[in-house]
Amino acid sequence: MKTPAIIIFILLACSGWILDKWMFDRKRKRRRDYYRNVYLKSDAWKRKRYVVLKRDNWKCRYCGKRATQVHHKKYARNIGREPIKWLVSVCRSCHEALH
Numbered sequence: 001m002k003t004p005a006i007i008i009f010i011l012l013a014c015s016g017w018i019l020d021k022w023m024f025d026r027k028r029k030r031r032r033d034y035y036r037n038v039y040l041k042s043d044a045w046k047r048k049r050y051v052v053l054k055r056d057n058w059k060c061r062y063c064g065k066r067a068t069q070v071h072h073k074k075y076a077r078n079i080g081r082e083p084i085k086w087l088v089s090v091c092r093s094c095h096e097a098l099h
Helices: 002-037 043-055 092-098
Strands: 069-072 087-090
Touching: 043 069, 043 087, 069 092, 087 092
Parallel strands: none
Antiparallel strands: 069 087
16 A cells, blocks of 8 residues: 555656756746846946956957957846956857857
């Protein structure tokens, strides 16, 4: 009689894990979509991007070419709260290599 209880326990544990993974993936996708479609088009990001490019004299931190993009070395828990020191100016080819 203990076997069905063990099986039920295992099934419940697995379903909880599957639900947690699904919720995590869903939250991550919503966060990524907000980041790409809202934050990167915001005035706040444009100002921060300009400050970083100007700080680095519009030069790629990795190869020295003209920088046109900004790379996040780290991401903040809250979108838009990353400090300037976590951002670096990069050229397109170096940015692609970093990702």
